[in-house]
Every structure is written in structure tokens, then in C-alpha cells.
Amino acid sequence: MIVGLTGSIGMGKSAVAAMFAEEGVPVFDADATVHKLQSIGGRLVDPIGAAFPGTVHDGAVDRARLGAAVFGDDAAIRRLEAIVHPAVGEERQAFLDSHAGALVVFDVPLLFETGGDARVDCIVVVTAAADVQRARVLARPGMTAERFAAILARQTPDSEKRARADHVIRTDTSFDKTRAQVRAVIACVTGRERR
Numbered sequence: 001m002i003v004g005l006t007g008s009i010g011m012g013k014s015a016v017a018a019m020f021a022e023e024g025v026p027v028f029d030a031d032a033t034v035h036k037l038q039s040i041g042g043r044l045v046d047p048i049g050a051a052f053p054g055t056v057h058d059g060a061v062d063r064a065r066l067g068a069a070v071f072g073d074d075a076a077i078r079r080l081e082a083i084v085h086p087a088v089g090e091e092r093q094a095f096l097d098s099h100a101g102a103l104v105v106f107d108v109p110l111l112f113e114t115g116g117d118a119r120v121d122c123i124v125v126v127t128a129a130a131d132v133q134r135a136r137v138l139a140r141p142g143m144t145a146e147r148f149a150a151i152l153a154r155q156t157p158d159s160e161k162r163a164r165a166d167h168v169i170r171t172d173t174s175f176d177k178t179r180a181q182v183r184a185v186i187a188c189v190t191g192r193e194r195r
Contacts, residue, residue, distance in 0.1 A: 001103045001122065002096070002105075002119070002121050003020075003103070003104070003120065003123075003185075003189060004106050004117055004120030004122065005017055005027075005105050005106065005108070005126065006107075006108055006110075006123070006161065007109070007161070008155050008157075008161065009133070009137055009152070009155065010132075010134070011128050011133055011158070012136075012171030012178070013107065014031075015175075016124075016126045016169055016171065016178065016182060017029060017105065019178065019182040020105045020186070023186055025103055025105050025186065026099045026102060026104045027104070027105045028092055028104065028106050028107060029107045030088055030106070031109060034088060038060060039060045040059040040060045041059070042061075044061065044083060044084060044087055045059065045060060047083050048066065048083055049061070051080070051083060052069045052070070064142075066080070071150070077154075092106065103190055105124075106119075106120060111123070112160075112161060112164065113155065117164070123164060123165045125161045125162050125164075125168050126168075127158055127168055127169070128171045128172035129172045132171075167188070
């Protein structure tokens, strides 16, 4: 059983993914995988450096420089995705192979945007009130209202994600209540048929 875990920026998806892991569910973290592939010795350092000169520093992809190189440029973002997505797909398959037969979570921020929803058995969307989301995101170092708006514009709207979800977990509540929702989802999906 593969659970696709997603949610827009600032919704608390990473915290929910950690709660699944704490409950013993193996979690494939797409963002962490990208970080690994772009770090020193990572197999995406050279391809990204070739496609986006000046974005590699001290043997690793400098994410701030890469972000500046692609920000607001749809063609550049598509070039970057053409490099990153296949490599992440290979890592995801290796993870799945090593956990065959188990309940696993794919933590994928762009699950709907990349068509990943077709490769999972169940979709869990993490959400929060818009004002809570905005406050969380704008509290991040280097984040601006303009950048936040640009990120949101590239993501499937939260309302659509919730409408397409099998389960919705709200994070604009206490950690205990959020954890209870995670446990309820685990209990439900371990007893359900593949969709």
C-alpha cells in the first residue's frame, strides 16, 4: 500500500511525514532525496552545473543560486525538472523495492503536479487555514510575499488537493490532534483495498 502524502507549501507536510515515520511507516521524502542528489558527490551536481552555470559551489548545487537561476522562468524550471524528476523516480523505485509488501508513504510536495497521484494507492493531503499557511511561509528565512505567491501559482490549489484526497489531515491544531489524525489514517489504510 503506497500512501501519497502531499500538501502546499507551509501546510505542515514535513511534520506529518515525521509523524508517519514515528509510527513505524517507511517514508520516502522526495525533497530530502533531491537534497542528497544535489549535495557533494551527488549524481545531479554535474548535470545541473552544466545546464545552469554558476549554480555549483564547493562541489554541491547551491540551492539559492539555482533558485535565482530558475525563478520566474518556466522554460528553466522545465529544464531543471527534466534533470531532477527521472533521478528522483529511480530513487523512489529503489525505496519501494526495499520495502516490498509494506505500507509506505511517498512524501511528494508536487504529487498532483507531476502525475504522481497515479502511482499511489491512497492520497493524504495536509492542509491548514490560509492565514496559518501564509504566516508559516513568510516566517521562513529569505521568503518574500512575491516568492510565496510565485510558489503557490505553480502548485495545485489547496481546495483542489483536498477534493482529490482520500484523507485530509489538518495541521492548524495541536500536534497531539494532528498525530491522532495520522494514526487514524494508518488504521484506515491498513484495512482497505487498493483503489
